[in-house]
Amino acid sequence: MVSRVLGWIDQRFPLTPFIKHELTDYPTPRNLSYWWNFGFLAGFVLVLQIATGIFLAMYYKPDVNLAFDSVQHIMRDINYGWLLRYIHSTGASAFFVVIYVHMARTLYYASYHKPRELMWWTGQVLMLLIMATAFMGYLLPWGQMSYWGAQVITNLFGVTPFIGDKVVLWLRGDFAVGDATLTRFFALHYLFPFLICAVVVIHLVALHTVKSSNPSGISLADKDNIPFHPYFTIKDFFGLGLYLIIFCTFVFFVPGTFIEAANNIPANPLVTPPHIAPEWYFLPFYAILRAIPDMLGGVVAMALSVLIFAILPFADRTSIPGGAHYRPVYRAMFYLFIVDVLVLGYVGSQPPTGFVVPLGQVSTFIYFATFFLLPFISKWEERWMRARGLPPELMALFEKRPPRAKWPRKGEAK
Amino acid sequence: MKRWCVFALCWLACNAWAETETALNKVEVATDLPTLERGAETVMTVCVGCHSLKYIRFHELAKLGMAKDKVDTWRGSNTMGTAISSQMPADAALASFGKAPPDLSLMAKARVGEADYLYSYLLGYYTTPEGATGNHYFPATKMPDVLAVAGVTDPAQRAQLEQKAREVTSFLAWAADPRAQERQTLGYYVIGYLLILTTMLYFLKRRIWAKLDKA
Numbered sequence: 239m240v241s242r243v244l245g246w247i248d249q250r251f252p253l254t255p256f257i258k259h260e261l262t263d264y265p266t267p268r269n270l271s272y273w274w275n276f277g278f279l280a281g282f283v284l285v286l287q288i289a290t291g292i293f294l295a296m297y298y299k300p301d302v303n304l305a306f307d308s309v310q311h312i313m314r315d316i317n318y319g320w321l322l323r324y325i326h327s328t329g330a331s332a333f334f335v336v337i338y339v340h341m342a343r344t345l346y347y348a349s350y351h352k353p354r355e356l357m358w359w360t361g362q363v364l365m366l367l368i369m370a371t372a373f374m375g376y377l378l379p380w381g382q383m384s385y386w387g388a389q390v391i392t393n394l395f396g397v398t399p400f401i402g403d404k405v406v407l408w409l410r411g412d413f414a415v416g417d418a419t420l421t422r423f424f425a426l427h428y429l430f431p432f433l434i435c436a437v438v439v440i441h442l443v444a445l446h447t448v449k450s451s452n453p454s455g456i457s458l459a460d461k462d463n464i465p466f467h468p469y470f471t472i473k474d475f476f477g478l479g480l481y482l483i484i485f486c487t488f489v490f491f492v493p494g495t496f497i498e499a500a501n502n503i504p505a506n507p508l509v510t511p512p513h514i515a516p517e518w519y520f521l522p523f524y525a526i527l528r529a530i531p532d533m534l535g536g537v538v539a540m541a542l543s544v545l546i547f548a549i550l551p552f553a554d555r556t557s558i559p560g561g562a563h564y565r566p567v568y569r570a571m572f573y574l575f576i577v578d579v580l581v582l583g584y585v586g587s588q589p590p591t592g593f594v595v596p597l598g599q600v601s602t603f604i605y606f607a608t609f610f611l612l613p614f615i616s617k618w619e620e621r622w623m624r625a626r627g628l629p630p631e632l633m634a635l636f637e638k639r640p641p642r643a644k645w646p647r648k649g650e651a652k
Numbered sequence: 653m654k655r656w657c658v659f660a661l662c663w664l665a666c667n668a669w670a671e672t673e674t675a676l677n678k679v680e681v682a683t684d685l686p687t688l689e690r691g692a693e694t695v696m697t698v699c700v701g702c703h704s705l706k707y708i709r710f711h712e713l714a715k716l717g718m719a720k721d722k723v724d725t726w727r728g729s730n731t732m733g734t735a736i737s738s739q740m741p742a743d744a745a746l747a748s749f750g751k752a753p754p755d756l757s758l759m760a761k762a763r764v765g766e767a768d769y770l771y772s773y774l775l776g777y778y779t780t781p782e783g784a785t786g787n788h789y790f791p792a793t794k795m796p797d798v799l800a801v802a803g804v805t806d807p808a809q810r811a812q813l814e815q816k817a818r819e820v821t822s823f824l825a826w827a828a829d830p831r832a833q834e835r836q837t838l839g840y841y842v843i844g845y846l847l848i849l850t851t852m853l854y855f856l857k858r859r860i861w862a863k864l865d866k867a
Contacts, residue, residue, distance in 0.1 A: 268864070310707050310757070313831070320831045321838075464864060472857045479850030486846060490839025494761060494829075502762035502828075503754075 260446060265463035266470050267452035274450065275477035276340040281438065282478060283333045288431050290326040298378065300424035302417045305380035306504040324493040330372050331496045332485055334519035337365060341547075346572055348554055348561030349451040355551040357448065360441040362548055364434060369520070369544070371430040374423040376517060377415075381501030386514045388423070389415045394527070397534040414507060455560020456635055513589055521586030522579045522605075528590050529602035539602065546609050553609060556616040558623065564632065567619040571608060578604045675789070679771035682822040683833065689718050691823025694816060696726040696736075698798050699756060702745060705736040707757035708827050716826075749794040760821065760828035767825045774817040777802040 247253045297316055299308040312319035341361070344350055350358035377388045392409045396402040411418030452458060464470075488495060496518075500511045516524050526543045530536035554568075562569035578601050585598040628636070682688070692713060695705070711732040714723045727734065738745070738753065745752050754762075763769040769789065776788040777797035785802050787793045799817060804810050826832070 314707055320835060324835075468860050469864070472853065472860050476850065476853040476857045479846060479853050483843060483846045483850060486839065486842050490835055490842060493835070494766075497761075499762055499764045499766065502758040 261467040261471070262465055264446065264466040265460070266450055266466045267458050268462050268464045268469075269452050269454060269458070270450060270470070270473075271453055272473075272477060273339070273343040273346075273453075275474055275481075276336050276343060277445075278474040279336045279478065279481050280333070280340055282481075283329055283336055284431070284434060284438065287326060287329045287333065288435075290322045290329065291428070291431065293322050294326055295428060298424075300378065300421050302380065302420055302505070305378065305420060309379045321489070324489045328485065328488050328493060328496055330375065331517070331519065332488075333368060334372070336481075337368065338519075341365070342576065345550075345575075346562045346569075347451060347453060347455060348550075348556075348559075348565075348568070350550045351554065351559070352551070353448045354444075354451060356444045357441060358551060359548055360437055360444060362545075364437050364441060366544065367430055367434045367437065371427060371434065372517070372519070374427040374430070377420060377423045378427065379501060380420065380505045381498075382503045382505055382509070382511050383498045383501040383514070385415060385505035385507065386511055387516055388419065390514055391516075392419075394533075394537050394540075397537045416507075453560075453563060454631075455558075455563050456631065515587055518583065518587070521584075522582035523586075525582040525586035525598045526602045526605065528586070529595075529598040539606075543602075543605060546606070549609065550612075553612045554616050555613050556620045558620055558628075558632065559635070564629065565619055565623070567615060567622075571612070571615065574604070575608050578608070675772075676765045676768040677772045677775065678768055679818055679821055681767045681825045682818065683826070685717050687819050688716065688823050688826055689722070691819035691821070692718060692726075693722070694820050695756070695823055699820070700736060700739055702738055702740050702749075702753040702795075703756045704738040705757045705827055706755050708736050708830075709733055710736065712830065716830075751794060753795070756824055756827065758828050760825040762828075767821050770824060771817050771821045774799055774820060775801050775814060779803060 244254060248255075294312060297308060297312050297319065299305055309323065312323050314320075316322075344358065344361070373388075373391065377384045392406055392415065395405045395409055398405045407413065409419075410416070411422050498515075515521070523540050523543055527536045527540040530539050556565065556568075558564055562572050581597065582601045582605065585594055585601060588594045590598070709732070710723055710727040710730065713726070714720060714732065723732075740753075742752055760767050760770055763773075765772070773787065773789045773793075776790070777785055777799075778788065779802045780786045785797050787797075799813050801813055804813060
């Protein structure tokens, strides 16, 4: 019966070939570590956010007079409304944890190298979309921090040359954050996840074209690739179990962790909270914004700090694969960068007084220096490593495929 | 290297923690019915004179198990489905204090330090050298010293007031998060289920991957 139904479908739609090609025959490197689970987890969190978000939208009221009360209505009166809301609010933070780890893994193994540049860039687009979605979603509870966060961030767009005021007006729909802002943020907060889904499809199509990278950094022989299903489906589900244990601990036992105290006060345009700080996942970028004394410079630096990841496929000019796995200098830079981002996060969470100010400026300098020095350091590191002698597996690789300039000059043979 | 990252992270976390918490007195929030009921008694007879609890309806107090006749006294002529409102008209409050007293439903979650802040604030009144009443935790407060903490020097009397502040804090903590009990109970089942499921998934994973070495 099943095979007859499948046969009927397959004559009209390539279901069986699709499953074969993308799952049961899809070759995956056998040596993937658990760091490779985070892409799947990000997909899961996205689905969970959409599912809980749609149910929340059935009760939420995007109106300045009703928004705060409607969230409390969800929390107190709706059956399991508290569960939906806490999954959604914790899920926002979890989403950033997962994609930051996913990115850090890519950085560590330098997986952004050829042929995975488009994976890296579509991933960047996803990160920007997720940031925009999170930012707009944060306004919806209409608490003090929602309101003032949106006020501060939309204000930043005022530095756009010539049309700054118009851009801010256009974003807010009014001269200050108000009802028009709330309704448009709600509409866009509902739209963006579906844009994210579309880019995820592009990300996955690219992945299934170039296949996964792996911790050795070397493309494996066919015999070392195994089908995605069942080996990695079960590995992903086990990882999902571990993830859910941590996630649910937050949702059920400390769900207030990611909700600022000030956001339990209804938005009041007349009272500025003593200390406005964005959610933790924006803190490093916020610290960079504040590190530059000039507002335009700060906004440019902040935008650059997010976008600069895109240059990595060009900036990292080594021909040694595997990222930090083989390259000690790159590894040191990676850890320095991670520590630097954590320090920036701390700086962003503190009021800008005392030693925090120079600390933020030094960390901002290190942040950008990492990217701008990488082209030189990566070249120098490769020369140094070759002079010292490469590990045998890399030598074997280079004998098979001699290294060449990444972009042959005009007239030079490929 | 990895160890250093973890260490740095912990250090930063501890710092952030310490800075927000140092000044406040810790309170252990009670969840037992008698304490909540005594806290509710104080809130309904003292606080509600000026403050509202607009997200709490009288029937929720009854549902929690508080004595029916007590709830009836508190609600007066209001129905059980009425939200708890302030007994003072808003414009009168504005006239006497210069600002409307805030709603208390979420007060236990609306300040940094949460319940600890509330408890410290209630007990934070003192008499200034000029003879006025001040508050250590909220110097600009407009609220009078309703528990009459400022003049108390006798330790026994002070302990009594601390008990009362703890009851009020516990009741307001319940009001800020009335589903906490339900959430935790469900949480134990969910985590238990996930532990069993994940353990099974782990062994299933090992079993499936074992096929690779046989082949």
